[in-house]
Amino acid sequence: MPVRFVAPGQLPGQGGAVRAKICGLRSAGDVAAVAEAGAAYAGFVFFPKSPRNLSIDEAAALAIEAPVGLAKVALVVDASDDLLDAITARVPLDMIQLHGAESPGRVADVRARYGLPVMKAIGIAEASDLEGLAQYEAVADQILVDAKPPKNADLPGGNGLAFDWRLLQGRQWRRPWMLAGGLTPKNVAEAVRLTGARQVDVSSGVEASPGCKDPALIAAFTAALAHTGAPKL
Numbered sequence: 001m002p003v004r005f006v007a008p009g010q011l012p013g014q015g016g017a018v019r020a021k022i023c024g025l026r027s028a029g030d031v032a033a034v035a036e037a038g039a040a041y042a043g044f045v046f047f048p049k050s051p052r053n054l055s056i057d058e059a060a061a062l063a064i065e066a067p068v069g070l071a072k073v074a075l076v077v078d079a080s081d082d083l084l085d086a087i088t089a090r091v092p093l094d095m096i097q098l099h100g101a102e103s104p105g106r107v108a109d110v111r112a113r114y115g116l117p118v119m120k121a122i123g124i125a126e127a128s129d130l131e132g133l134a135q136y137e138a139v140a141d142q143i144l145v146d147a148k149p150p151k152n153a154d155l156p157g158g159n160g161l162a163f164d165w166r167l168l169q170g171r172q173w174r175r176p177w178m179l180a181g182g183l184t185p186k187n188v189a190e191a192v193r194l195t196g197a198r199q200v201d202v203s204s205g206v207e208a209s210p211g212c213k214d215p216a217l218i219a220a221f222t223a224a225l226a227h228t229g230a231p232k233l
């Protein structure tokens, strides 16, 4: 499978900056804060149960005005082709994030149908959860390694929970990947140090309340990446 989306400095061993994805943006102010902080990716959530959910029209307006160079990611959960058709028709995107129980076959289908890089989220709570990762590395452009949600949680992600980062130590990766789950300005440098992540994703940890991003926390989050031993973006 050709890798269609590999930004400089993201493959293991290549060095470079640690890139940040700030997920769950809902306003032009959020997008401006993310761009100002030097984040690499902006995430828009299409999941009605989420406090970060936004309509296709709202996302289109934000994405169209986003600065060049800020990668726009649509996050969906077990989305139908109809929903993805509607999103991709209106919202200028750089990546689709699949955050449900999508099979490897579904990941491959989405990638082929929309011609966009696909990032598959995998929930981790214990070592055995890593076993299924390889089959997604074979079909996805990137992997989002996130905390597994608690049983009966309303949200499959964005719960502000961390997992044991030591589970990732020494792992060989076949694709660019991002670390997520319970990251904050206070703990992200340690998380990067322990896992070797070159990309990190955050939502709750840069919010004043669920769904309300705090520009100061966003800036603190990317500033904290300067203390990871890699240059800030």
Ligand SMILES: O=C(O)c1ccccc1NCC(=O)[C@H](O)[C@H](O)COP(=O)(O)O
Pocket: 023, 024, 043, 045, 047, 050, 051, 052, 053, 075, 077, 099, 146, 155, 156, 157, 158, 159, 160, 161, 180, 181, 182, 183, 201, 202, 203, 204, 205
């Ligand atoms: O953020 C949401 O509301 C959400 C809803 C449904 C599926 C996934 C969701 N978020 C996924 C993300 O990309 C988060 O950034 C990631 O899970 C980390 O979240 P957090 O632990 O809150 O930083």
